[in-house]
Amino acid sequence: MTPEENKQFNEYDFSSFYFGTDDGQFTIIDQFNAWHNEAIRLGYNQFSMPLTSAPLSVVKLIHPDFHTESELINLSSYNYLGIATRKEVIESAKEALDTYGLGASGSPILSGTFQIGVDFAKQLAAFKKKEAAIIFPTGYSTNLGFISAIMRPGDTILLDQFAHASIVDGAILSKAEIVYFKHNNSIDLEKKISKIKGRKLIVVEGVYSMDGDMCPLPSIVEVAKKYDSKILLDEAHSAFIFGEQGRGIAELFGLEDQIDFHMGTFSKSLGGIGGYICGSQEIINYANAYARSRFFSCNIPPAIFAGLSKGLQIAIEEPQLRSKIQNNFTLMKEKLIHYGIENITSQSQIIPVIIGDEDKTFFIAKKLLNEGIFVLPVVYPAVTKNKARLRVSISATLDESQIDFAAHKIASVIHDLK
Ligand SMILES: Cc1ncc(COP(=O)(O)O)c(C=O)c1O
Numbered sequence: 428m429t430p431e432e433n434k435q436f437n438e439y440d441f442s443s444f445y446f447g448t449d450d451g452q453f454t455i456i457d458q459f460n461a462w463h464n465e466a467i468r469l470g471y472n473q474f475s476m477p478l479t480s481a482p483l484s485v486v487k488l489i490h491p492d493f494h495t496e497s498e499l500i501n502l503s504s505y506n507y508l509g510i511a512t513r514k515e516v517i518e519s520a521k522e523a524l525d526t527y528g529l530g531a532s533g534s535p536i537l538s539g540t541f542q543i544g545v546d547f548a549k550q551l552a553a554f555k556k557k558e559a560a561i562i563f564p565t566g567y568s569t570n571l572g573f574i575s576a577i578m579r580p581g582d583t584i585l586l587d588q589f590a591h592a593s594i595v596d597g598a599i600l601s602k603a604e605i606v607y608f609k610h611n612n613s614i615d616l617e618k619k620i621s622k623i624k625g626r627k628l629i630v631v632e633g634v635y636s637m638d639g640d641m642c643p644l645p646s647i648v649e650v651a652k653k654y655d656s657k658i659l660l661d662e663a664h665s666a667f668i669f670g671e672q673g674r675g676i677a678e679l680f681g682l683e684d685q686i687d688f689h690m691g692t693f694s695k696s697l698g699g700i701g702g703y704i705c706g707s708q709e710i711i712n713y714a715n716a717y718a719r720s721r722f723f724s725c726n727i728p729p730a731i732f733a734g735l736s737k738g739l740q741i742a743i744e745e746p747q748l749r750s751k752i753q754n755n756f757t758l759m760k761e762k763l764i765h766y767g768i769e770n771i772t773s774q775s776q777i778i779p780v781i782i783g784d785e786d787k788t789f790f791i792a793k794k795l796l797n798e799g800i801f802v803l804p805v806v807y808p809a810v811t812k813n814k815a816r817l818r819v820s821i822s823a824t825l826d827e828s829q830i831d832f833a834a835h836k837i838a839s840v841i842h843d844l845k
């Protein structure tokens with residue numbers, strides 16, 4: 428099936444099935460399924476492919492068309508530093524499994540708090556050079572729970588137009604007013620914030636998850652201070668990678684003390700699961716009492732805390748991992764440009780290769796899958812319409828020849844389609 432043959436199908440996307448077109452209760456579910464099944468038949472089902480190996484530089488997965496196991500170069504993992512699969516991390520988690528069993532079996536506020544988790548929060552706060560840390564089950568629930576805990580109706584939350592869904596959902600849940608500013612544009616932010624009275628929170632991301640660009644933190648901080656706003660910085664994709672000690676872009680820009688709430692996840696560079704806010708003891712006490720996504724949810728299993736603790740130790744003691752990932756993403760960008768790909772603007776390990784057209788993007792990703800490269804298509808609503816892309820995600824576990832091979836393949840599949 429070529430991109431041209433699929434045009435009719437592509438008049439629809441997920442937004443078409445959000446509201447129904449008739450009064451029938453839940454007929455929208457049948458309409459969605461008719462479209463969804465057609466998507467699978469036409470080969471658009473390139474999401475949620477089941478992996479059958481660890482997410483290393485080479486990964487095994489079940490091919491969606493052939494239903495057989497394929498081995499591919501992995502350009503789609505968040506295991507940025509390779510910590511998810513480090514022997515010491517696995518050993519540490521295994522030991523804790525033997526001691527504590529599978530899960531936490533309780534909310535952190537009731538019976539789900541274990542000493543190992545308390546110690547890890549202290550280890551993290553010390554690493555981030557903050558008074559205290561609070562840990563949530565996921566990065567998503569961190570933004571959801573924390574933003575809705577500290578903001579109220581009548582307050583205003585200023586969001587970058589490309590804000591992650593977890594930030595948007597947290598802001599919606601808080602019932603504060605939401606004001607969007609243009610992506611990475613502090614002039615637009617100032618235009619908007621200058622008209623706002625009352626309590627204000629600006630939320631920005633260290634590295635944006637679909638574009639791989641960094642937030643212009645110095646000018647954002649300047650605006651925040653001028654208009655007396657608090658700042659939450661989400662370092663999901665930048666903590667443990669940027670900054671001399673790996674504390675993220677706040678460290679890189681020398682602005683750690685200017686950020687009120689430092690947010691991040693353990694699902695990416697530390698290769699586990701969970702999220703955090705680091706800040707003053709007072710704010711952590713408050714979040715502990717009001718963040719419902721944590722309060723009313725089971726805690727992270729002790730075995731995961733054990734693995735995270737070892738992973739954090741590795742991230743601290745092995746700065747060469749940060750050098751390796753930085754060398755790798757620089758090399759990938761150079762190679763893509765060398766093989767003729769234009770418009771590479773990423774500043775990080777997330778390198779979008781913009782295709783624009785959704786059909787073409789799916790087609791290219793499928794071809795690459797068949798040629799040994801695991802790189803995922805990203806389309807609306809994850810990115811704006813007509814900005815469909817391959818989202819290349821680089822890790823420290825890739826070697827030079829894998830990067831060269833993958834860049835060459837990506838470029839030749841794209842050029843063949845022109
Ligand atoms: C910027 C940002 N914040 C938060 C999250 C949620 O993190 P998690 O996947 O750990 O729930 C993500 C996930 O990709 C993200 O990109």
